[in-house]
Amino acid sequence: MKKLSARRRHPLAAVVVLLLALAATGGLYAAFAPASKAQADETSQSLTIKEGRKLYEVGCASCHGTGGQGSSDGPSLVGVGSAAVDFQVGTGRMPAATSQGAQAPRKKPVYTQTQIDQLAAYVASLGAGPVVPTKQQYGPAGADVAKGGELFRTNCAQCHNFTGKGGALTEGKYAPTLEGVEPKHIYEAMQTGPQNMPSFPDTTMSSQNKKDIIAYLHAVDSSETTNPGGLELGGLGPVSEGLFAWIFGLGALIAVAVWVAARTAKAKKS
Amino acid sequence: MSTAANEPARSRGKAPAGERIADWADGRLGIYSLAKANMRKIFPDHWSFMLGEVCMYSFIIIILTGVYLTLFFHPSMNEVVYHGSYVPLQGQMMSEAFNSTLHISFDVRGGLLVRQIHHWAALIFLAGMFVHMMRVFFTGAFRKPREINWLFGFLLFVLGMFTGFTGYSLPDDLLSGTGVRFTEGAILSMPIVGTYISYFLFGGQFPGHDFVARFYSIHILLLPGIMLGLMVAHLILVFYHKHTQFAGPGKSNTNVVGMPLLPVYMAKAGGFFFLVFGVIAAIAAVAQINPIWAMGPYRPDQVSTGAQPDWYMGFAEGLIRFMPGWEINFWGHTLVLGVFIPLVLFGVVLGAMAVYPFIESWVTGDKSEHHILDRPRNAPTRTGLGVAWVTMYMITLVGGGNDLWATHFHLSINAVTWFVRIFFFVGPVIAFIATKRICLGLQRRDRDKVLHGRETGIIKRLPHGEFIEVHEPLSQEQLHTLTTHTQYAPAEIGPLVDENGVERKVKASEKLRVKLSSAYYGEDNQIPKPTSDEYKEITSGHGHH
Numbered sequence: 001m002k003k004l005s006a007r008r009r010h011p012l013a014a015v016v017v018l019l020l021a022l023a024a025t026g027g028l029y030a031a032f033a034p035a036s037k038a039q040a041d042e043t044s045q046s047l048t049i050k051e052g053r054k055l056y057e058v059g060c061a062s063c064h065g066t067g068g069q070g071s072s073d074g075p076s077l078v079g080v081g082s083a084a085v086d087f088q089v090g091t092g093r094m095p096a097a098t099s100q101g102a103q104a105p106r107k108k109p110v111y112t113q114t115q116i117d118q119l120a121a122y123v124a125s126l127g128a129g130p131v132v133p134t135k136q137q138y139g140p141a142g143a144d145v146a147k148g149g150e151l152f153r154t155n156c157a158q159c160h161n162f163t164g165k166g167g168a169l170t171e172g173k174y175a176p177t178l179e180g181v182e183p184k185h186i187y188e189a190m191q192t193g194p195q196n197m198p199s200f201p202d203t204t205m206s207s208q209n210k211k212d213i214i215a216y217l218h219a220v221d222s223s224e225t226t227n228p229g230g231l232e233l234g235g236l237g238p239v240s241e242g243l244f245a246w247i248f249g250l251g252a253l254i255a256v257a258v259w260v261a262a263r264t265a266k267a268k269k270s
Numbered sequence: 271m272s273t274a275a276n277e278p279a280r281s282r283g284k285a286p287a288g289e290r291i292a293d294w295a296d297g298r299l300g301i302y303s304l305a306k307a308n309m310r311k312i313f314p315d316h317w318s319f320m321l322g323e324v325c326m327y328s329f330i331i332i333i334l335t336g337v338y339l340t341l342f343f344h345p346s347m348n349e350v351v352y353h354g355s356y357v358p359l360q361g362q363m364m365s366e367a368f369n370s371t372l373h374i375s376f377d378v379r380g381g382l383l384v385r386q387i388h389h390w391a392a393l394i395f396l397a398g399m400f401v402h403m404m405r406v407f408f409t410g411a412f413r414k415p416r417e418i419n420w421l422f423g424f425l426l427f428v429l430g431m432f433t434g435f436t437g438y439s440l441p442d443d444l445l446s447g448t449g450v451r452f453t454e455g456a457i458l459s460m461p462i463v464g465t466y467i468s469y470f471l472f473g474g475q476f477p478g479h480d481f482v483a484r485f486y487s488i489h490i491l492l493l494p495g496i497m498l499g500l501m502v503a504h505l506i507l508v509f510y511h512k513h514t515q516f517a518g519p520g521k522s523n524t525n526v527v528g529m530p531l532l533p534v535y536m537a538k539a540g541g542f543f544f545l546v547f548g549v550i551a552a553i554a555a556v557a558q559i560n561p562i563w564a565m566g567p568y569r570p571d572q573v574s575t576g577a578q579p580d581w582y583m584g585f586a587e588g589l590i591r592f593m594p595g596w597e598i599n600f601w602g603h604t605l606v607l608g609v610f611i612p613l614v615l616f617g618v619v620l621g622a623m624a625v626y627p628f629i630e631s632w633v634t635g636d637k638s639e640h641h642i643l644d645r646p647r648n649a650p651t652r653t654g655l656g657v658a659w660v661t662m663y664m665i666t667l668v669g670g671g672n673d674l675w676a677t678h679f680h681l682s683i684n685a686v687t688w689f690v691r692i693f694f695f696v697g698p699v700i701a702f703i704a705t706k707r708i709c710l711g712l713q714r715r716d717r718d719k720v721l722h723g724r725e726t727g728i729i730k731r732l733p734h735g736e737f738i739e740v741h742e743p744l745s746q747e748q749l750h751t752l753t754t755h756t757q758y759a760p761a762e763i764g765p766l767v768d769e770n771g772v773e774r775k776v777k778a779s780e781k782l783r784v785k786l787s788s789a790y791y792g793e794d795n796q797i798p799k800p801t802s803d804e805y806k807e808i809t810s811g812h813g814h815h
Contacts, residue, residue, distance in 0.1 A: 102682070145358045151446060153566050157574035162444065162565045167575030168673035172682035175575070219358045220564055227384055228376070229558030237445060238672045241559050242581025245393035248557075250401065252549045253324050253394065254317070259319035260542050264529065 045121065052122025054116055059095050068126045080192065081129020082120035087188035089116045091181070093195075094115045102172035106181075130191045130201070137207050138187040141217050148216030152208055155200065164221040165235045169196055179221050183214045278563040313535050314515040315529035318409075320403040322508075323539060325426075327546040328395040329501065331533025336490065340572045342378050344370040345486035347442065347479045356563045364567035366443075371441035371562055386554035392434050393559075394550060396582040399427045401633055403623070408655050410644035411514045412627040414637065419507040422500050424624045429497050436489035438560065438580055445560075448577040450481065450589070458684040459609035477570060514643050517754045519747040523641045578670060586616050588669030592690040619666075622659065633786045634758055646811045647716070648755045650709035651790040658698035665690055665697045706795075713797035716752045719744060720800045721808050743809065753799050761787035 007013060015083035056268075057066065063074030070076030088094040093150070111119065120132060153162070161167050164178030173196050178186060190210050193199025219225065221235075233240040278724060296302045313319070346366040352359050354369070355376045364372075374381035406412055412420040435453075439446045458464045474481035480670045512526050523526045530537055565574070579587055589612035599703060630652065631637075646653040669690035676683035723741035730740050736806040744752070761784050768774050789795060802804070 045716055085621075098582075100512055146361050149358050150362060153569075153572045153574065157444075157572065159575055160573045161576045165576070166677060168676035168683040170682075171684055172676070172680070174677050203623060216358060227558050227561070227564075229561055230563075231557040232556065233557060235564070236578050236674060238560075238578045238580045239584070239674050241557075242393060242584065244553075244557055245390060245581065246397050247552050249390060249394040249550065250324075250397045252553075253398070254321075254401075256545045256549060257320040257324065257542070258317040260538060260545070261315055261320060264315050264534075 007258040037119045048118050049125045050122075050126070051115075052118035052120070052125075056110070056122050057117050059110070061132065062121070063096075064258075068123060069153055077123050077126060077131045079127035080123060082124040082132045083130035083188040084118055084192040085120035085123045087185050087192060087194055090184050090188075091121060098167045103174070130188070133184060133191070133207075138183040138211060138214055140211075140218065143206075143211045143215030145212070145215045145219050147209075149220070150210030150211050150214050151205070154215065155205070159197075161235070162237075163235050164217050178217055178220075180223075183218070186214050186217065187211075273725050274598065290789040291574065291757060299519065308509070311509065311512075311529070311531040312526045312528045313513050313531065314521075314526060316516060318405045319513065321398060321405055321540055324546055325395055325398040325402055325541045326501065326505075326719055328391045328398060328550065329497070330543070331391045331547055331550060332388060332395060332493065333498075335384045335391065336494075339374060339381075339388060340490060341640040342370060342374045342381065343367070343440070343486075345440065345483045347482050364416060365482065367440060367442040368567045372441070375563065379479055380603070383551075383554060386557075387551055389438070389559045390554045393580060396427070396434060396580075396722040399423070399430055400582075403427060403503050404656070404660065407623075407626070407652055408646040409514070409516075410574045410640065410649055410652065413640040414631065415639050415774050416507070416514075417627045418632070419504060419511065420627050422504045422507065423782075426497055426504065427502070429493050432555075433489060433493040433497065434580055435583055436485040436493065438697050439485050440482060440489060441560075441562045442568050443560075443562040444565045444568050444572055444574060445562075445577055447477065448573055449579050449583075449764075451476065452572065452579075452587075454585075454611055456590075456613050456815050459606040459613060461605055461610070462541060472674050475666065477568070482603070512562050512641065514641050515643075517751055519750050521642065523639065526641070565670035576673060581667070584670040585619070585663055585666040586612070586670075588666035589672075590613050590689065591672055592666075592669040592687050592694065594691075614707040619659075619662065626655075630790075631784060633761075633790055635761060635783075635787075636758070642754070644690075644755060647712040648757075648796075650706045650713070651795060653709050658702040662694060669694070686800075693746060710795075710797055713799075717800050719748055720752050721805060750807075755799070757796055757799055760784070760790070760792045760793040 018159070056064075056068070060077075061073075063071060064077050065071045065074075068077035070078075085094075088104075089111055090109055090113070091093050092109040093104040095110060096104040109116070112230060124131070152160075152164070159167050159169065159175035160178055161175075166177035167175050175197070189197060190200040190205065191202075192211070233244055281377065284290070292301070342772065344366045348366045349363050350369050352362050352364055352369055352372065354372050355362070356372055359372065369462065371385075375384055376382070406420065406423070435449070439450050454468055454472065457468045457471065471481070471484070472478040473484075513528070513811055515526060515528070516522050517525075529538075566572070578584060590609065593608050593612050596611075598605040598607060644652075646656075672683055672686040672690065675681060675686045723743040724741050726740045728740040729737055731737050763776055763780060763784050764774075766774055766776070
């Protein structure tokens, strides 16, 4: 005992106590957790949820709270549904690198699709919400491209530009380009309204309409889009056209003028 | 039919066909005396003198391609259902104007290429006029006797802006429709008359069923007609005044040194037309412009982000975008300052360019003719004012594209807008001061060059160990070129008493003039050019350097 009391004021004593406490808590948790697990049903769905929960606790809980209740760094995930998770994690927006910044940018996804499905299943288990759409919902079959164009110009173009090239919002936020975004993710974005986007649930925009919009975007803003007039110049309209006219149009003509003026019938002086 | 009078001529053989045609024409049109007077007209050689030609040729290209487009365009706002070959619009309701533009783009042979040549040529035409105007401004070519021609050119630029605007509004697509709506808003912001003008222009409530047909008349008849007339007048005045030239040996205010119109300039200018056409056609073949099919038909309930006008209207867009949304309400009326002030500024910014020659000639009090161009550095205040104006114009263009600046440089659109708000005022001041300093620095350099010669870069070691750089004296021609410009003395307030010894009242305008004059030509606002005495003293002296 003397030994212990002699060292209780050691600088590392607090760390040791903390470690012991943590080990004890962890040990107790390990001892009690299996018991609750034993009561859950062992279907594949619940297994997926369980795996998702594990992933969630590692990758998401620090901001969204241990039970998805949200914190000062991230919103509550109760009721956002699996579609939101599939969109946010599937496009790499989540996990966000930081909670600072105007909005989470699209980046390379961190999780595999299986892991995303597990996460989605876990979050969906927290409360009912929009469900990941099926291929039949967002696929090209039965879509009306022209109708989609009209819907896009009415509902989407004011932020995403005529053909989905994206645009600026306030304070550094922006509507991202829709080029190269998977149809499923476009559908989910409309369904869930991520970040600054309003949501378009089936009650305001039917599943068929969403399919039309996706088909329109595929026609005008994908790798298969042809530009009958030549170089698209970013598809940004008159600003890039004006820059091109000044730099390449007038630039070339001034170069030609210099060339013509330099070629003169002037008699050479000796 | 042969007569006795014809016999002697025939005996000497027939004149060549060309001569006979010319004779025939001369008998009816008097072309010989015209040709004699004008064929040897001299034009000086400098690439910047060809900027006006770029404008003229692109204008001709616009007229030629425009005629082709009128053959297929239907200026009507009747609604039709699209059944053409562009799939993403099939079955959509649209105006006949939009429908026929799609038809031109996809189903008329060469239609899209001609449309693109027309539109690219329009952008280049306006850009060419802008640069041409800047060339004339910075070289002082607007001075007497060319003030009226400056105004003609200015009018051509402004009319070109509106011809362009009415032109890109014709297809009745979502982008241009938004631009027309913008214009309607600007018109409505005018106090009292706004609503009446708007109803008059659109034949009732916007958009109505008339504006495409009306814009069509304005775009293909009214404005180009006036512009063509102005352009001819512009050219006649260039002929009448003769072209300006840069200073140099043998060049004076009373001569023009260069090449004759025929054959040299006819060949050059003719060839240059095809070069301009070629460059514009190549650009139109490579780069897409105004893809109206991607924008869709206009509907007042739709709008897209990134809705900007063509570049020459971009500064109007910028003025609106960075103006705070102020408004005043009184007695049930609203004065929308957020739109009306930009509308006024639109006129003020452009108008400043128009009146500048008159302001400068008032300040200098110079009533003599000028045919020798200034080097921009030798008129520091004018150059500074010009650069300040261009800076202001460019800043508003940045404001007009603030959303694209934000998205492409990862900035906040609010920050871009605030930058533009501040630099709309600060930028021109900084530009003015910096430009004037640079000009004065260049004047000092010219002075050094004249007095001490050109730095050769050769380092020489003197017997006593000192290193000097060898300066090479300038040739007589170079000396002339660098010192031939006139330097004005600042104006002074005249005698304060008149010839009868009575105290004279000095008018406020006179005081202002003296103040401005000293800002232009006062001490520290120009570097006195070296006199021949200074030159002689330095060059004759021993102990060079």
